[in-house]
Amino acid sequence: MTMSNTGGRRRPPTIHDVAREAGVSRGTVSRVLNGGHYVSPTAQEAVNAAIRKTGYVVNRHARSLITGRSDSIGFLLTEPQEKLFEDPNFNVLLRCCTQALASHDIPLLLMLAGTEDERRRITRYITAGxxxxxxxxxxxSGDLVADELREAGVPVVQCGKPMGRGSKVSYVAADDRDGARDMVRHLLSLGRRRIGVVTGPLDSPGGVDRLAGYKEVLIEAGVGIDERLIVSGDYSRASGEAGAERLLARAPDMDAVFVASDLMAQGALTALRRAGRRVPEDVSVGGFDDSTAATESTPALTTIRQPYDRISNEMVRVLLAQIGGEDPAAVILPTELVKRESA
Amino acid sequence: MTMSNTGGRRRPPTIHDVAREAGVSRGTVSRVLNGGHYVSPTAQEAVNAAIRKTGYVVNRHARSLITGRSDSIGFLLTEPQEKLFEDPNFNVLLRCCTQALASHDIPLLLMLAGTEDERRRITRYITAGxxxxxxxxxxxSGDLVADELREAGVPVVQCGKPMGRGSKVSYVAADDRDGARDMVRHLLSLGRRRIGVVTGPLDSPGGVDRLAGYKEVLIEAGVGIDERLIVSGDYSRASGEAGAERLLARAPDMDAVFVASDLMAQGALTALRRAGRRVPEDVSVGGFDDSTAATESTPALTTIRQPYDRISNEMVRVLLAQIGGEDPAAVILPTELVKRESA
DNA sequence: TTCTCTACTGTGAACGCTCACAGAAGCACC
DNA sequence: GGTGCTTCTGTGAGCGTTCACAGTAGAGAA
Known part of the structure; x- marks a missing residue:
């Protein structure tokens, strides 16, 4: 099935057309376009009027050719395909970053590096400027792609602490350890003492820090650490379910569990329900992230909110600063305990 | 916290460097880069060797400046912010399209038009070429943005049938009506006769077609239409829950329900459970989409699979063809009944 | 007047590529 | 030897910007 073709684009107006229309030179139009310094109010106004009249929009290719900047930035997701979009956090991050960039009038290029092949192609694309x-x-975040790019001279900001010790990659992260502490303190305040944990992947700083926070508080409180109450997962729903099952098997007297991601917590709820434990009556469950999964589960999850909107904004801010020549920076943002039904 | 800055990009090699290295002219290099017609095998080889040696990557800006093409395409999502990423289908579509484009070495620009302001800005950006x-x-899809863009001469492909009657926008869609027919036939084959429906938004062709398929089969089968068994939703989980509630109130003898999206079906499951109905024993539930929601719910949803991978590939194919000068086209892809636990 | 300074404006060159064109080389045919 | 054809190659122009530089006008000071 085909339809007749309409339209066909007209040649868009150039800076030249605007200059002629405004009765000034290209240079002046260019100056107005780029901040308007050293331009008389009269010229300024004439140019703006001409721009409105002609519907002029700058040709970014011509500009980029000479400035060497592309005025666009990449959003790189390195993750095997399946997991990629299961996690609602990625989506929120992507959305927030797109918006943050849009407010600077910078387009976002989405790059998915699931396979080694894609990764090579994308790296090449990026390093080509x-x-x-x-x-x-x-x-x-055991992934070293950020380090590699940085090594190649490309401004980079990572979400979450980089793994490489001594890595000089900029990053923005929530305060994982502090968030974990808050959650475990909350569970203690509910009178729980046999508190289990399903950790995140322990080859990532986020996973390690959340576990550290958990241990810290239990030691401080004099409850102590019981290794049977510690199992690790990989942030996926399935691993949360499996983790909770193992915990129940190893420590049937568990009366609370801190699960290091909401998605895993969803899985844990399933396992607990199947085992006949009521949440929160028998077992309190605390999640992490405050993703959409937290409100969708029954019961709704008490969790630690990661401020994804702020994280995105900071990532963009730090990246733009770096592009502007500033040094890499690390930003750690505070989390917040959100009480719902599960604990 | 700051860290010392490393690196700083070197000026990348140009086509000139490659030409010198290979002992040929710019023109010859350019020809090799663009398909290699009218180039001797000797020169071809020399150029390729030089490209490898210098690490040359074409400067897209310079190319675009002269060709007028940008060699990038936009992925435009027009949807209020909240709903944007609740629906897993968007994610799958985005992922598949990104990959389909990547295989053509075309970057995807993500554009989110939630507000009227964003929409204006993005339209401007797009029409500027x-x-x-x-x-x-x-x-x-009551949204007319696709029509507007097309009117402005921009190649466009929409996912799902466009609303505007007489719209000449290219589109790729699953066969909604046929999918709905399959599902209702399946419910009939289970012996169900009091089959309710929670429709999609009836100001969109998808919603209308799925309802039409439902009615068609019931009439064909001689069961007939009972208006009390028809309520409408907006594809959101919440509206599915509310819809199922209304159906139960109006037709307590309902023994099956066709819900026009998996997300709504999830909501419907919640409502049915609360009402004390067992699924599938008391009430069979059929969804639509085969999104991740379908396998995550308990019981897992019997649903109609929309072939999102094929849809994405076709969207890209049709769009590229259109950019290449071909006429707009409409593609309708077959759906498939996926039996799980809920019906 | 003349000089200096500031505020502004115009101009040519350049960014790295593609495209159209001209031309060379080889071959076949008259 | 001329003509025509095909295959290949090099060259100059130009895409729409920005940037550096030169230059003008006006104000204020000497």
Whole structure:
């Protein structure tokens, strides 16, 4: 099935057309376009009027050709395909970053590096200078792609602490350890003492820090650590379910569990229900992230909110600063305990 | 906290460097780069060797400046912010389209038009020629943005049938009506006769077609239409829950329900459970989409699979063809009944 | 007057590529 | 030897910007 073709684009107006219309030179129009310094109010106004009249929009290719900047940035997701979009956090991050960039009038290029092949192609694309900088998000941040890009001179900001010790990659992260502490303190305040934990992947700083926070508080409180109450997962729903099952098997007297992601907590709820435990009556469950999964589960999850909107904004801010020549920076943002039904 | 800055990009090699290295002219290098017609095997080889040696990557800006193409395409999502990423279908579509484009070495620009302001800005950006074409996805496809873009001469492909009657926008869609027919036939084959429906938004062709399929089969089968068994939703989980509640109130003898999206079906399951109905023993539930929601619910949803991978591939194919000068086209892809636990 | 300074404006060159064109080389045919 | 054809190659122009530089006008000071 086909339809007749309409339209066909007209040649768009150039800076030349605007200059002629405004009765000034190209240079003046260019100056107005780029901040308007050293332009008389009269010229300024004439140019703006001409721009409105002609419907002029700058040709970014011509500009980029000479400035060397592309005025676009990449959003790089390194994650095997399946997990990629299961986690609602990626989506929120992507959405927030797109918006944050849009407010600077910078387009976002989405780059998915699931396979080694894709990864090579994308790295090549990036290092060729087709983007001015890259926002990197990877699930298990053991990934070194951010370091590699930085090594190649590309401005980079990663979401979450980088794994490489001594890595000089900029990053923005929530305060994982502090969040974990808050949650475990909350569970203690409910009178719980046999508190289990399903950790995140322990080859990632986020996973390690959340576990550290858990241990810290229990030791401080004089409850002590019981290794039977510690199992690890990989942030996926399935691993949360399996983790809770193992915990129940190893420590049937568990009266609370801190699960290091909401998605895993969803899985844990399933396992607990199947085992006949009521939440929160028999077992309190605390999640982490405050993703959409937290409100969708029954009971709704008490969790630690990661401020994804702020994280995104900071990532963009830090990246743009770096593109502007500033040094890499690390930003850690506070989390917040959100009480719902599960604990 | 700051860290010392490393690196700083070197000026990348140009076509000139490659030409010198290979002992040929710019023109010859350019020809090799663009398909290699009218180039001797000797020169071909020399150029390729030089490209490898210098690490040359084409400067897309310089190319675009002269060709007028940007060699990038936009992925436009017109949807209010909240709903945007609740629906897993958007994610799958985005992922598949990104990959389909990546295989053509075309970057995807993500554009979110939640507010009227964003929409204006993005339209301006697109019509300025910063992308060669646009893939449009909108939840309730009453949206006319695709038509507007097409009117402005921009190649466009929409996901799902466009609303505007007489619209000449290219689109790729699953066969909604046929999918609905399959599902209702399946419910009939289970011996169900009091089959309710929670429709999609009836200001969108998808919603209308699925309802039409439902009615068609019931009439064909001689069961007839009972208006009390028809309520409408908006594809959201909440509306599915509310819809199922209304159906139960109006037709307590309902023994099956066709819910026009998996997300709504999830909501319906919640409502049915609360009402004390067992699924599938008391009430069979059929969804639509085969999104991740279908396998995550308990019981897992019997549903109609929309072939999102094929839809994405077709969208990209049709769009590229259109950019290449071909006429707009409409593609309708078959759906498939996926039996799980709920019906 | 003349000089200096500031505020502004115009101009040519350049960014790295593609495209159209001209031309060379080889071959076949008259 | 001329003509035509095909296959290949090099060259100059130009895409729409920005940037550096030169230059003008007006104000204020000497």
């Amino acid at each position: 087709h983007v001015d900088g890259v926002l990197v998000v990877s699930g298990h | 910063h992308v060669d074409g646009v893939l449009v996805v909108s939840g309730h």
